[in-house]
Amino acid sequence: MSSLASLINNIKANTAHNPLVQKNQKRKTTADSNAKQKKTKTMEEPKSNGPTVVVFDGSILERKPLFEDKSEKRRFMASITEYIVTLPDKPEQKQPAMTPQELEEEAENERHDVELKQLLATSKLLEELEREEMTSKERRRHTLQKLETLGAKPTPKEKMPLPLKLKVNEAHKRRNLEKLQEAKDLGIYHKSLKHLYVKTKPKKRDRDPGITTGVGKMKGATLTLRKSDIQRIQRQGSKKSKK
CATH class of the missing domain: 4.10.910 (30s ribosomal protein s13; domain 2)
Structure with a gap:
C-alpha cells in the first residue's frame, strides 16, 4: 500500500508543474464558476408578468448618403474612365487540350464563317449596284419594302389614275x-x-311597302287577305257594336 501511495504522490508532483494540465484545470474552474453565476442570476431575477418597454431609435430610419463627400459624387457623375475602379483580373483557367476531331470541326467552322462573310459582302455589292440602276421612285419603294420586312407599318398604296x-x-x-x-x-x-x-350584281329587294292598310299583303295591285285576318276584323267589329 505504501508503494502505491508513493507512486500516486510522484505522479501528482510530476503533473502539477505540467502547463497542459494547468490549462485544463483553469478551464474547468472557469466553466464551473460561470454555470454557478448563471444559476444564481436565474434564481435571483423574479419573473415579471408586466409589459416590456422597448425604445426605438429614430436614427435607423434616416437614409444614409450614398457618397460621403461631394468630390466623390462629382467624380461619379463625371463618368470619366480614370476614376473607375478596376476589378482584379480573375486567373485564367487552362482549357483542356482539343482532340484531333474537335480541331477538324473548328477548322471547318472557321472556313464556313469566311465563306459566309464573302457571300454577305458580294450580296451587299449586288444590292448597291441594283440601287444605282433604280430610279428615285423605285429606290423609295425598295427601302419601304425593306422597312416593312423589319416590322414597320405598311405604307398606303398609291392611287391609280381614273382612266387607267x-x-x-x-x-x-x-x-x-x-x-x-x-x-x-x-x-x-x-x-x-x-x-x-361574270361578276353579277346581287338583286336588291325594295323593302319599302309605302302606305298600307295594316291588314293582309299587297302583291302588285291586289290585296290578299287570309281567313285569320278576316275573322280578326269581324271580332273587332262585333266588340265595337256591343259597346
Whole structure:
C-alpha cells in the first residue's frame, strides 16, 4: 500500500508543474464558476408578468448618403474612365487540350464563317449596284419594302389614275366574257356557274311597302287577305257594336 501511495504522490508532483494540465484545470474552474453565476442570476431575477418597454431609435430610419463627400459624387457623375475602379483580373483557367476531331470541326467552322462573310459582302455589292440602276421612285419603294420586312407599318398604296383604272376594269370584263364564251363552246357552262365567269350584281329587294292598310299583303295591285285576318276584323267589329 505504501508503494502505491508513493507512486500516486510522484505522479501528482510530476503533473502539477505540467502547463497542459494547468490549462485544463483553469478551464474547468472557469466553466464551473460561470454555470454557478448563471444559476444564481436565474434564481435571483423574479419573473415579471408586466409589459416590456422597448425604445426605438429614430436614427435607423434616416437614409444614409450614398457618397460621403461631394468630390466623390462629382467624380461619379463625371463618368470619366480614370476614376473607375478596376476589378482584379480573375486567373485564367487552362482549357483542356482539343482532340484531333474537335480541331477538324473548328477548322471547318472557321472556313464556313469566311465563306459566309464573302457571300454577305458580294450580296451587299449586288444590292448597291441594283440601287444605282433604280430610279428615285423605285429606290423609295425598295427601302419601304425593306422597312416593312423589319416590322414597320405598311405604307398606303398609291392611287391609280381614273382612266387607267377604267381601262383595267374593261380588260378584266373582256377576259371574263371570253372565258364564258369558251365554256359555252365546250359545253361545260351552266346558269349556276355564271358567277364564276361574270361578276353579277346581287338583286336588291325594295323593302319599302309605302302606305298600307295594316291588314293582309299587297302583291302588285291586289290585296290578299287570309281567313285569320278576316275573322280578326269581324271580332273587332262585333266588340265595337256591343259597346
